[in-house]
Amino acid sequence: MAGETTGTETIGGTAGAVQGAIEHGGGAHNPLEQFQIKRLIPIHIGDLDLSFTNSALFMLIAVALITLFLTYAMRSRALIPGRLQSMAELSYEFVANMIRENVGSEGRRYFPFIFTLFMFILFGNVLGMFPFTFTFTSHIIVTFALAAVVFIGVTVIGFVRHGATFLKLFVPSGVPPFLLPLLVVIEVLSYLTRPISLSVRLFANMMAGHTMLKVFGGFVVALGFLGGWAPLAFVVALTGLEIGIAFLQAYVFTILTCIYLNDAIHLHH
Amino acid sequence: MEPAAAKLIGAGLATIALAGVGVGIGNIFGNYVAGALRNPAAAPQVFGNVLLGFALTEAIALFALVIAMLLLFVF
Numbered sequence: 001m002a003g004e005t006t007g008t009e010t011i012g013g014t015a016g017a018v019q020g021a022i023e024h025g026g027g028a029h030n031p032l033e034q035f036q037i038k039r040l041i042p043i044h045i046g047d048l049d050l051s052f053t054n055s056a057l058f059m060l061i062a063v064a065l066i067t068l069f070l071t072y073a074m075r076s077r078a079l080i081p082g083r084l085q086s087m088a089e090l091s092y093e094f095v096a097n098m099i100r101e102n103v104g105s106e107g108r109r110y111f112p113f114i115f116t117l118f119m120f121i122l123f124g125n126v127l128g129m130f131p132f133t134f135t136f137t138s139h140i141i142v143t144f145a146l147a148a149v150v151f152i153g154v155t156v157i158g159f160v161r162h163g164a165t166f167l168k169l170f171v172p173s174g175v176p177p178f179l180l181p182l183l184v185v186i187e188v189l190s191y192l193t194r195p196i197s198l199s200v201r202l203f204a205n206m207m208a209g210h211t212m213l214k215v216f217g218g219f220v221v222a223l224g225f226l227g228g229w230a231p232l233a234f235v236v237a238l239t240g241l242e243i244g245i246a247f248l249q250a251y252v253f254t255i256l257t258c259i260y261l262n263d264a265i266h267l268h269h
Numbered sequence: 270m271e272p273a274a275a276k277l278i279g280a281g282l283a284t285i286a287l288a289g290v291g292v293g294i295g296n297i298f299g300n301y302v303a304g305a306l307r308n309p310a311a312a313p314q315v316f317g318n319v320l321l322g323f324a325l326t327e328a329i330a331l332f333a334l335v336i337a338m339l340l341l342f343v344f
């Protein structure tokens with residue numbers, strides 16, 4: 001089934017395979033079509049495919065929107081903020097508080113990175129809730145790249161700050177010595193699976209939510225004018241839930257980054 | 270057994286993970302409500318943690334979904 005991928009414009013293994021599989025499974029409506037990556041401006045350098053895709057377009061839109069929002073909202077720099085300025089200050093305060101509570105004062109120097117991460121994921125998620133948009137956070141490669149940056153960055157920070165004593169992170173204190181070899185292996189494994197769980201959490205949430213919306217949207221069409229109201233009401237409720245999830249997942253990604261950073265800086269165990 | 274049938278059965282089995290996730294989410298909100306009734310003043314402080322726990326638990330269900338999708342469409 002996986003080999004029968006049809007769309008020639010499709011990039012990416014899983015999405016393409018899913019697309020092909022569903023098309024051959026019959027049924028005109030395909031809830032996974034929305035995740036298809038299309039080349040907008042094909043760029044090929046040697047064997048490298050560096051095409052400008054719809055995914056890249058929406059990443060650019062997200063970055064442009066964040067820049068516009070923050071610069072436009074803060075243009076007056078009023079002592080008593082207006083509505084827009086309050087929103088910008090609120091998002092700043094939100095992330096700053098998160099770092100203060102989870103990492104402490106030493107985390108302040110990492111604020112720019114964590115704030116950027118939060119805003120990028122938040123705008124990516126929320127942008128995807130608009131009809132006819134593309135959710136770039138619903139692709140594992142995007143979220144995995146973000147998670148890999150966090151993972152490598154945190155590990156480097158840990159080694160730079162503590163040198164070899166950073167490895168103490170993998171040795172839990174206060175356990176019987178005969179259990180130590182087993183626990184160290186478990187700790188190392190759980191440390192190494194962090195980028196995977198971090199990225200799959202965000203990607204799976206976004207993908208599952210958007211697929212569910214499309215599936216219920218399909219029910220509305222299938223049941224027609226008379227019976228379609230029940231699934232339509234459900235879709236409305238689900239959209240509300242999904243907007244909540246969009247915020248929540250950005251928050252979860254950021255707070256886990258803070259917790260990992262705290263581990264690297266303070267070596268809690 | 271035909272490979273296609275085995276694939277479907279495997280994907281169905283992957284959804285068993287939802288049982289554990291159901292217990293987990295029920296635990297989180299049940300304990301939150303119980304705690305909030307005992308000490309309503311402290312309830313807003315822990316609500317962020319409740320949502321974090323909910324999101325982490327829900328992610329486990331989605332890992333199962335990813336496994337089911339991989340079984341159905343990739344293999």
